[in-house]
Amino acid sequence: MAPIVTGEAQFAAVPAAVGIISAFGLVFTVPLFAWICCQRKSAKTNKTPPYKFVHMLKGVDIYPEKLNNKKKFGVDEKTELNTKNVTSPTGTKNALHLDLDKRDLNGNFTQPNYKVRSSPDLDIPSPQKCFVEESKELVTPEGLLSNNAPSSTEKTEKKAKLGTLFFSLEYNFEKKAFVVNIKEAHGLSAMDEQSMTSDPYVKMTILPDKKHRVKTRVLRKTLDPTFDETFSFYGILYGQVENLALHFMVLSFDRFSRDDVIGEVLVPLSGIDLSEGRILMNREISKRNVRKAVGRGELLVSLCYQSTTNTLTVVVLKARHVPKAESSELSDPYVKVNLYQGNKRVCKKKTHVKKCSPNPVFNELFVFDIPSEGELKDTKVELLLLDSGRLSRNDVIGQLLLCATAEGTVGEHWREICEHPRRQIAKWHTLSEG
Numbered sequence: 001m002a003p004i005v006t007g008e009a010q011f012a013a014v015p016a017a018v019g020i021i022s023a024f025g026l027v028f029t030v031p032l033f034a035w036i037c038c039q040r041k042s043a044k045t046n047k048t049p050p051y052k053f054v055h056m057l058k059g060v061d062i063y064p065e066k067l068n069n070k071k072k073f074g075v076d077e078k079t080e081l082n083t084k085n086v087t088s089p090t091g092t093k094n095a096l097h098l099d100l101d102k103r104d105l106n107g108n109f110t111q112p113n114y115k116v117r118s119s120p121d122l123d124i125p126s127p128q129k130c131f132v133e134e135s136k137e138l139v140t141p142e143g144l145l146s147n148n149a150p151s152s153t154e155k156t157e158k159k160a161k162l163g164t165l166f167f168s169l170e171y172n173f174e175k176k177a178f179v180v181n182i183k184e185a186h187g188l189s190a191m192d193e194q195s196m197t198s199d200p201y202v203k204m205t206i207l208p209d210k211k212h213r214v215k216t217r218v219l220r221k222t223l224d225p226t227f228d229e230t231f232s233f234y235g236i237l238y239g240q241v242e243n244l245a246l247h248f249m250v251l252s253f254d255r256f257s258r259d260d261v262i263g264e265v266l267v268p269l270s271g272i273d274l275s276e277g278r279i280l281m282n283r284e285i286s287k288r289n290v291r292k293a294v295g296r297g298e299l300l301v302s303l304c305y306q307s308t309t310n311t312l313t314v315v316v317l318k319a320r321h322v323p324k325a326e327s328s329e330l331s332d333p334y335v336k337v338n339l340y341q342g343n344k345r346v347c348k349k350k351t352h353v354k355k356c357s358p359n360p361v362f363n364e365l366f367v368f369d370i371p372s373e374g375e376l377k378d379t380k381v382e383l384l385l386l387d388s389g390r391l392s393r394n395d396v397i398g399q400l401l402l403c404a405t406a407e408g409t410v411g412e413h414w415r416e417i418c419e420h421p422r423r424q425i426a427k428w429h430t431l432s433e434g
Contacts, residue, residue, distance in 0.1 A: 296398030398431025
């Protein structure tokens with residue numbers, strides 16, 4: 001058992017020796033590392049700044065005394081040698097030689113401008129002056145504006161050109177069908193101001209009956225659409241073709257409001273011979289000819305005042321000559337009735353919408369309560385004829401205001417119901433612009 005004990009004592013002494021040696025090494029290593037760091041810091045402070053970090057101030061070096069035997073900015077070798085040999089009046093050498101008058105803003109010496117003498121008989125203009133005068137004539141702002149600004153005729157031509165429509169006409173004698181192929185359009189005007197494009201499509205109507213109406217598909221974001229769609233109209237005899245006319249309406253689809261009208265093309269078919277086969281045609285798209293109607297339509301209204309119950313009965317019977325919508329489609333009219341006491345609207349009602357009807361018949365009755373007989377003079381009945389829009393706000397087609405202060409037939413109608421109570425009086429009234 002004795003040898004085992006001595007071995008354990010030897011192994012226990014080894015870690016103690018290692019700990020002592022590492023402690024002495026740490027004591028000497030820390031001061032050595034601190035001394036090395038101080039030496040590096042002092043070397044950095046005494047080191048000459050690099051050549052590329054020398055700053056210049058109008059040819060003056062900020063560190064002239066530290067640049068030994070190195071090329072200085074803006075100083076030639078000859079001038080550097082001369083400055084070494086030049087002494088000041090006091091006998092000491094100049095540490096810094098400044099030639100600010102001979103240097104430019106970058107610190108470089110400027111070369112003298114030598115004047116060229118010529119004989120007084122010869123008048124030689126300087127080329128630099130001529131070049132400046134010519135450049136002035138070429139680069140004046142007025143000249144740029146005059147060259148770049150389009151003339152008034154060019155502006156009118158650009159506005160007038162709405163594009164060109166290409167199509168073909170044909171008559172099929174076997175099927176007794178009139179065939180129209182809408183091929184393409186070029187150079188359409190942009191209806192979307194943000195993307196400067198359009199979503200065009202074409203509507204075609206055969207005049208004068210307007211029984212045949214067709215339209216192409218919508219092509220997205222293009223000003224040169226290619227439709228290539230064929231439409232066949234059966235039941236039209238060949239002898240009737242010359243009495244017809246084709247009306248093309250080019251529109252741009254708008255998802256959130258009414259479709260924008262780009263323009264229209266009207267093609268009379270008189271004088272066009274389709275017996276030899278298909279005929280290719282193209283027409284310039286013109287601005288839509290908006291025919292302003294004399295009025296905004298007419299409305300037949302019946303009024304009856306009940307003095308016993310102090311009620312006013314308004315019957316909206318029908319309308320006629322309702323103008324078309326902006327997209328040349330038939331309007332979807334309805335009438336909105338508003339009752340005013342003074343300048344305050346008391347009640348509002350409306351009729352049903354009549355789809356695609358230029359002469360709608362409503363036959364709808366509305367009864368309004370009036371506080372007293374004396375206030376009938378302050379009562380006003382406003383009738384608005386509107387066009388129902390699916391996605392956009394409803395447009396006002398015409399307006400009619402029935403009151404005591406109205407003139408013409410409207411005022412006569414109001415006075416008659418006041419003079420003859422309990423009598424139903426109906427009259428036609430021309431609508432004004434709303």
